[in-house]
Amino acid sequence: MVSDSDVLEFVPKGLWIGSGPVEATGGGTFDVRNPADGTVIAQVADATPEDATRALDAAVAAGPAWAATPSRERGEILRTVFEQLTARAEEFALLMTLEMGKALSESRNEVRYGAEFFRWNSEEAVRIHGRYLNAPSGTGRIMVAKQPVGPCLAITPWNFPLAMGTRKIGPALAAGCTMIVKPASATPLTMLALAKLCSEAGLPDGVLSVITTQRSGAVTGPLIDDPRLRKLTFTGSTEVGKKLVAASANRLLRTSMELGGNAPFVVFDDADVDAAVAGAMQAKLRNGGEACTAANRFYVQRGVVAEFTEKFVAAMADTVVMGPGTDAATTLGPLVSEDQREIVSDLVDDAVAVGARALIGGKVPGGPGWYYPATILGDVPPTARILREEVFGPVAPIVAFDTEEEGVAAANDTEYGLVSYVYTRDLDRALRISEGLESGMVGVNRGVISDPAAPFGGVKESGFGREGGTEGIEEYLNTKYIALT
Numbered sequence: 001m002v003s004d005s006d007v008l009e010f011v012p013k014g015l016w017i018g019s020g021p022v023e024a025t026g027g028g029t030f031d032v033r034n035p036a037d038g039t040v041i042a043q044v045a046d047a048t049p050e051d052a053t054r055a056l057d058a059a060v061a062a063g064p065a066w067a068a069t070p071s072r073e074r075g076e077i078l079r080t081v082f083e084q085l086t087a088r089a090e091e092f093a094l095l096m097t098l099e100m101g102k103a104l105s106e107s108r109n110e111v112r113y114g115a116e117f118f119r120w121n122s123e124e125a126v127r128i129h130g131r132y133l134n135a136p137s138g139t140g141r142i143m144v145a146k147q148p149v150g151p152c153l154a155i156t157p158w159n160f161p162l163a164m165g166t167r168k169i170g171p172a173l174a175a176g177c178t179m180i181v182k183p184a185s186a187t188p189l190t191m192l193a194l195a196k197l198c199s200e201a202g203l204p205d206g207v208l209s210v211i212t213t214q215r216s217g218a219v220t221g222p223l224i225d226d227p228r229l230r231k232l233t234f235t236g237s238t239e240v241g242k243k244l245v246a247a248s249a250n251r252l253l254r255t256s257m258e259l260g261g262n263a264p265f266v267v268f269d270d271a272d273v274d275a276a277v278a279g280a281m282q283a284k285l286r287n288g289g290e291a292c293t294a295a296n297r298f299y300v301q302r303g304v305v306a307e308f309t310e311k312f313v314a315a316m317a318d319t320v321v322m323g324p325g326t327d328a329a330t331t332l333g334p335l336v337s338e339d340q341r342e343i344v345s346d347l348v349d350d351a352v353a354v355g356a357r358a359l360i361g362g363k364v365p366g367g368p369g370w371y372y373p374a375t376i377l378g379d380v381p382p383t384a385r386i387l388r389e390e391v392f393g394p395v396a397p398i399v400a401f402d403t404e405e406e407g408v409a410a411a412n413d414t415e416y417g418l419v420s421y422v423y424t425r426d427l428d429r430a431l432r433i434s435e436g437l438e439s440g441m442v443g444v445n446r447g448v449i450s451d452p453a454a455p456f457g458g459v460k461e462s463g464f465g466r467e468g469g470t471e472g473i474e475e476y477l478n479t480k481y482i483a484l485t
């Protein structure tokens, strides 16, 4: 049984630069709070722009040797990280619950998911290859080689403190790149603990640095402008992603953007309604709804909308236990912060004000912690903001539709395009709808699609680039054409 103090003790509180940990220049720190009660659980170094440059110096210095390390050796270090993370799963799970709030069961799932990006990429490391062919014109030979892009900066969000980092670190390191990670200021501890674990697993100094800061723009800005940085990868809001792309444009920095989502969950009359309800529970409540993949708009065909709604409300009433993430019975922890809870509750209030009905939940509870209950809204009118804005909480608005065309049009009526879910028993329809949905990913009769072996990413304003699958490592490789006689 692991204790809070043991877990917090393992975490280095300084910046992880070179052989880390080191103090921030000037000695500044900031507080990390437990969302279950608002108490301070740790203080970590508050990096300055000078510290960011120190991290880049370390990444640049370590780059050539790491790129020249045999891919089998790089892969074996990644494999060791996977094994160590798996062995310490309980500690990492508790750490994430302490700093982010989610239920322990969710954190355990995240450790499995996050660790898998190391295993998957330990296997991908040895499969980086180019090609060789005779030019069809007979003028010579064409050789295509893959090379690491160089030092990378990853900016990661608070909702999956481990996995949103590992899905970038795994492929970058496998490709032979060095990386600096700037985790969200709400959840810096998991990434610091991971950097220490990577070092214990044999990762050379400087290959991975972690800079924690409350002043993200001021600290990462100089890195983005520094000609030695070769790649920026970001997971977070579309609003911030656009600013980072604009800042990167100056140097035409290579970028990957995994941005917001507003996933539709479309249920047709011919669907297995019980399966759709089970999928809806997962698609809505995984990670407490604080996921870019969360189903946020439930479009249900008129013939089954009453049955689906009744069963969905009953499933929430019967199975969701809200409480501190560390309680064994809890399935829904608090949201990450007071601000986040205000955003969720404003969207619900707005929907109710324009005519939606809260069928379960819908009210901020009293007492400490940033809790928001599992909520279903019925009869949601098209004017409700919740159908346009990403809610990032356990709220499910339901809208009825009549024809297939209407359902698809409603699902696509968003600037986002990350993931869509569809429930139907008709294979032709499933394929037709999957092809017609404007999203980078589609779940067919599935409420969770995330898989390190699959390419995760969006279209439209959900961004570009892919994480996972065989595509993930390509984001960290340059293609070089060598012409031979």
Ligand SMILES: O=CCCC(=O)O
Pocket: 159, 160, 290, 291, 292, 293, 450, 456
């Ligand atoms: O929140 C964004 C990512 C969620 C996932 O990888 O399943």
